[in-house]
Every structure is written in C-alpha cells, then in structure tokens.
Amino acid sequence: MPERTILMVDDEVEIRNLTSIYLKNEGYQVVDAPDAVSAMDILKKQKIDLIILDVMMPGMNGIEACLKIREEYNMPIIFLSAKTEDMDKIHGLASGAEDYITKPFNPLELMARVKSQLRRYYMTPEKVASSPFLEKGDLKVNEKTNEVFVRDREVRLTPKEFQILSLLLRHQGQVFSIQKVYEAVWKEPFYKSDNTIMVHMTKIRDKIEENPKKPIYIQTVWGVGYKA
Structure with a gap:
C-alpha cells in the first residue's frame, strides 16, 4: 500500500x-x-x-x-x-x-x-465491481438485479425507490439534500414546491424499516436532508 x-x-x-x-x-x-x-x-x-x-x-x-x-x-x-x-x-x-x-x-x-x-x-474499482451488493446492517441491495432484501426477506421497490435507496447506500454517512436526491435520480431541475422526495422516502421506509417512525436504514437530518 x-x-x-x-x-x-x-x-x-x-x-x-x-x-x-x-x-x-x-x-x-x-x-x-x-x-x-x-x-x-x-x-x-x-x-x-x-x-x-x-x-x-x-x-x-x-x-x-x-x-x-x-x-x-x-x-x-x-x-x-x-x-x-x-x-x-x-x-x-x-x-x-x-x-x-x-x-x-x-x-x-x-x-x-x-x-x-x-x-x-481508496477501494479499487475492481473490488467495487466484484460485488453487486450494497449493504447496511440487515439491508442488502443488489444493483445488478434490482433486488432488495431485509433480513433475507425480499422487498419490492419501484424503480425510483430503488434508485434513491441505492444512491444513499453508495454514499453511506453522506447527507443528501432533497434537491441533490431529486436531481441525481430524476436527472432534471428541482423545484422547491415539489414534495416528490418526501413521498418516496415515506414509501421506502414503509417497505424496508421495521418501524418507519424510528428508521435505522435511512435517517432524516433535520433541515438538511437524508443519509444512510
């Protein structure tokens, strides 16, 4: 090294x-x-x-x-x-x-x-490419097959929900504003009045969290955004 x-x-x-x-x-x-x-x-x-x-x-x-x-x-x-x-x-x-x-x-x-x-x-591209899985605790996401598992139970997400979850898991610990999430996933300008991300986050949490009101996989950083 x-x-x-x-x-x-x-x-x-x-x-x-x-x-x-x-x-x-x-x-x-x-x-x-x-x-x-x-x-x-x-x-x-x-x-x-x-x-x-x-x-x-x-x-x-x-x-x-x-x-x-x-x-x-x-x-x-x-x-x-x-x-x-x-x-x-x-x-x-x-x-x-x-x-x-x-x-x-x-x-x-x-x-x-x-x-x-x-x-x-400094994780090499070869190491990243060798495994299609993104993991956090009991949550596992396969980016090649678009499959999501929580405690070995498969969870069905919509394409946009999957993209949002993958984005946060690829950058664990990093806080993403609502605007950054929207523009990264939708590839278009964000409008302040748009509550699309909040609605999608609620749906994702309902599907992957044991208690959506006390999330452990996707956390809200109040006044800033979301992070995994």
Missing part, C-alpha cells in the same frame, strides 16, 4: 503535534497547517489523501474551508471541534465532511476513523 499523506489543520500547536505523533506511528506522512489559508496553499502544492480539519479557527473557519475545498477536491475530511451540539455536527457533515469528532478526543479513535475513511476512499 502506498504511503498516505494526512493534512492536519488546527490553530492549536499542541493538538497538531499530538495528532502528528499518532499518525506517524501508524505509518502516515503528516503535513500540518495552523489555519485554513495555509491549508489551501498546501493543497495546491502536493497530493493530500485525507484532511483533519478544526472547525473553530481564526480567519476562515473550518466550515468555510470545507466548502471551499469541496469546490476542487474530494478527499475525505474529518472535522475536529469543541462544538458538541447536534446541529453543529449536522452543519459540519452538510458542508461536505465525511466525519465529525468532538474535542477532547481519543487519539486512538481518531486513528480508527482515519483508517476507515481511507479504506473507503
């Missing part, structure tokens, strides 16, 4: 130093930056495989930086933040990050998250 390079962005030098020690012990190369502007300069000069990004920094904050990074790059981003409210996490994930860890954090947990994100990001 090639050596991966992690960009650590935090205005606290102690956190940068501590995290760098753990990352290097795991065999990663580490580049650090004290602020978002410096991080953007680094991204222009060298290949970065994953970014660990502080939220509260002077100047450009982490959310703003993440949005700007996503205009050009798609490597995994893990937020570190002292903000622990659910809405803070939702805003972080909605801005394009794959994960969100609150401070103070366990360095070993962060290392596990880094490894998980890199495994997912």
Whole structure:
C-alpha cells in the first residue's frame, strides 16, 4: 500500500503535534497547517489523501474551508471541534465532511476513523465491481438485479425507490439534500414546491424499516436532508 499523506489543520500547536505523533506511528506522512489559508496553499502544492480539519479557527473557519475545498477536491475530511451540539455536527457533515469528532478526543479513535475513511476512499474499482451488493446492517441491495432484501426477506421497490435507496447506500454517512436526491435520480431541475422526495422516502421506509417512525436504514437530518 502506498504511503498516505494526512493534512492536519488546527490553530492549536499542541493538538497538531499530538495528532502528528499518532499518525506517524501508524505509518502516515503528516503535513500540518495552523489555519485554513495555509491549508489551501498546501493543497495546491502536493497530493493530500485525507484532511483533519478544526472547525473553530481564526480567519476562515473550518466550515468555510470545507466548502471551499469541496469546490476542487474530494478527499475525505474529518472535522475536529469543541462544538458538541447536534446541529453543529449536522452543519459540519452538510458542508461536505465525511466525519465529525468532538474535542477532547481519543487519539486512538481518531486513528480508527482515519483508517476507515481511507479504506473507503481508496477501494479499487475492481473490488467495487466484484460485488453487486450494497449493504447496511440487515439491508442488502443488489444493483445488478434490482433486488432488495431485509433480513433475507425480499422487498419490492419501484424503480425510483430503488434508485434513491441505492444512491444513499453508495454514499453511506453522506447527507443528501432533497434537491441533490431529486436531481441525481430524476436527472432534471428541482423545484422547491415539489414534495416528490418526501413521498418516496415515506414509501421506502414503509417497505424496508421495521418501524418507519424510528428508521435505522435511512435517517432524516433535520433541515438538511437524508443519509444512510
């Protein structure tokens, strides 16, 4: 496996130093930056495989930086933040990050998250193609045959319902707005007054969830959208 390079962005030098020690012990190369502007300069000069990004920094904050990074790059981003409210996490994930860890954090947990994100990001096309199945818990979707199974029981979905479910399962953990889901599946512009997605989500949950009012496969991120 090639050596991966992690960009650590935090205005606290102690956190940068501590995290760098753990990352290097795991065999990663580490580049650090004290602020978002410096991080953007680094991204222009060298290949970065994953970014660990502080939220509260002077100047450009982490959310703003993440949005700007996503205009050009798609490597995994893990937020570190002292903000622990659910809405803070939702805003972080909605801005394009794959994960969100609150401070103070366990360095070993962060290392596990880094490894998980890199495994997912660098899964080769051959590995993806070798299995037609998308899985989450007891839910299994076969994209080649358009079959859906929940606890080994086949569930019948309409073509659009199947496409929505497959889209979310292919990007587990990523929050999709109603607009993004609609445009990805229907391939046409979205209109704010259109409640098509909400209706389809209700039907999908009625078919795959044991308790549609407490879904475990498709979750609503209030004010943002949906995720698997």
